[in-house]
Amino acid sequence: MNPNRPPQTPSLPAFFARYQDRIDAALRAELSDFSCSNESVTDIYDIHRYYMGWQEIDGTHTASLGGKRMRPTLAMLAADAVGGDLDRATPIAVALEYVHNFSLIHDDLEDMDRVRHHRPTVWAVWGESAAIVSGNAMLKIADAAAWKLRAAGVHEPVALEAEAVLTDHYLKMMEGQYLDIFFETEVSITVDQYLDMIERKTGALIEASIYLGGLVAPASGPDRKKANALKEIGYELGRIFQIRDDVLGVWGGEATGKPVGADIKRKKKALPAVHALSTSEGTSAKRLNEIFQTEGDLDEEDVHVVLEVMEKLGTQEYCQSMAEERWLTGRRMIESLDLSGGASAEFIELGEFLLVRES
Numbered sequence: 001m002n003p004n005r006p007p008q009t010p011s012l013p014a015f016f017a018r019y020q021d022r023i024d025a026a027l028r029a030e031l032s033d034f035s036c037s038n039e040s041v042t043d044i045y046d047i048h049r050y051y052m053g054w055q056e057i058d059g060t061h062t063a064s065l066g067g068k069r070m071r072p073t074l075a076m077l078a079a080d081a082v083g084g085d086l087d088r089a090t091p092i093a094v095a096l097e098y099v100h101n102f103s104l105i106h107d108d109l110e111d112m113d114r115v116r117h118h119r120p121t122v123w124a125v126w127g128e129s130a131a132i133v134s135g136n137a138m139l140k141i142a143d144a145a146a147w148k149l150r151a152a153g154v155h156e157p158v159a160l161e162a163e164a165v166l167t168d169h170y171l172k173m174m175e176g177q178y179l180d181i182f183f184e185t186e187v188s189i190t191v192d193q194y195l196d197m198i199e200r201k202t203g204a205l206i207e208a209s210i211y212l213g214g215l216v217a218p219a220s221g222p223d224r225k226k227a228n229a230l231k232e233i234g235y236e237l238g239r240i241f242q243i244r245d246d247v248l249g250v251w252g253g254e255a256t257g258k259p260v261g262a263d264i265k266r267k268k269k270a271l272p273a274v275h276a277l278s279t280s281e282g283t284s285a286k287r288l289n290e291i292f293q294t295e296g297d298l299d300e301e302d303v304h305v306v307l308e309v310m311e312k313l314g315t316q317e318y319c320q321s322m323a324e325e326r327w328l329t330g331r332r333m334i335e336s337l338d339l340s341g342g343a344s345a346e347f348i349e350l351g352e353f354l355l356v357r358e359s
Contacts, residue, residue, distance in 0.1 A: 075213030081343035084217020176201025203238025210234035236330035
């Protein structure tokens with residue numbers, strides 16, 4: 001870790017607030033015309049409104065804005081970075097957030113997580129089948145949102161390209177999720193295999209957010225050089241985001257709403273586990289392999305053993321240093337670009353935040 005980095009965790013970058021109202025209004029509008037005609041069952045779109053943070057389980061409204069809205073915010077920032085029109089980027093920003101939430105609904109079910117952001121998950125409230133169907137429906141709502149690029153003034157060839165890129169990247173996200181599940185039963189996973197997985201699972205949608213916002217926003221048509229450069233920046237930021245997520249999954253504690261060692265308990269082959277399994281030696285290596293090959297979730301004693309081995313190996317420092325290295329590359333890319341307004345400084349602020357975020 002960088003010894004010169006301030007010990008305090010930075011707050012969410014200020015530019016998030018600049019786009020908050022626009023994003024929230026657009027996300028709500030996308031669901032405003034949907035309702036289920038059968039009043040005897042829970043409205044599937046009310047399940048969506050619940051998951052987005054706007055309603056309680058019983059349908060009563062909340063004042064919540066539903067989280068950071070990272071992906072649509074990145075699309076908006078990229079639109080500003082190329083001097084584009086935010087109205088043109090709004091449909092793709094909405095689509096990205098609905099794709100992200102589709103993936104979370106299914107992810108909660110796949111991992112049997114009953115709580116996300118301190119609220120019960122969809123499957124925990126309405127059941128597994130409802131989670132599958134509501135997640136699938138949310139993905140199609142994302143596709144419908146992307147179609148509205150044309151109404152926002154985006155020319156047909158660019159709109160079609162944006163839709164193709166979005167589809168390609170959420171397929172990559174699904175591939176990454178499949179690999180993540182597959183790795184849980186594999187004895188040995190390399191760091192390269194892990195990096196390939198996160199580039200798909202998390203990195204794909206973050207990369208797409210920054211690329212697509214820069215692609216569709218210019219009224220005169222895409223600036224290919226800048227859009228492609230932003231895509232590369234998104235690639236690095238996606239890696240940083242997931243590596244930090246893996247650190248929080250083991251050492252996050254109260255900040256994440258999960259106990260310390262949560263990912264270890266589930267034997268999740270995230271970066272900390274990959275590092276510990278691949279670098280431990282002797283009796284420690286033998287014990288770790290035995291623990292990770294046991295059936296079911298680990299007990300507290302085994303979690304403690306894994307945490308002790310990770311501490312001896314410097315696993316947390318290794319993970320954070322990998323994120324730091326990715327950030328050095330990303331920062332150089334940002335500084336080499338001629339971006340509009342204060343976008344360069346704001347992308348740098350974002351990278352610094354992602355390195356040490358606590359949730």
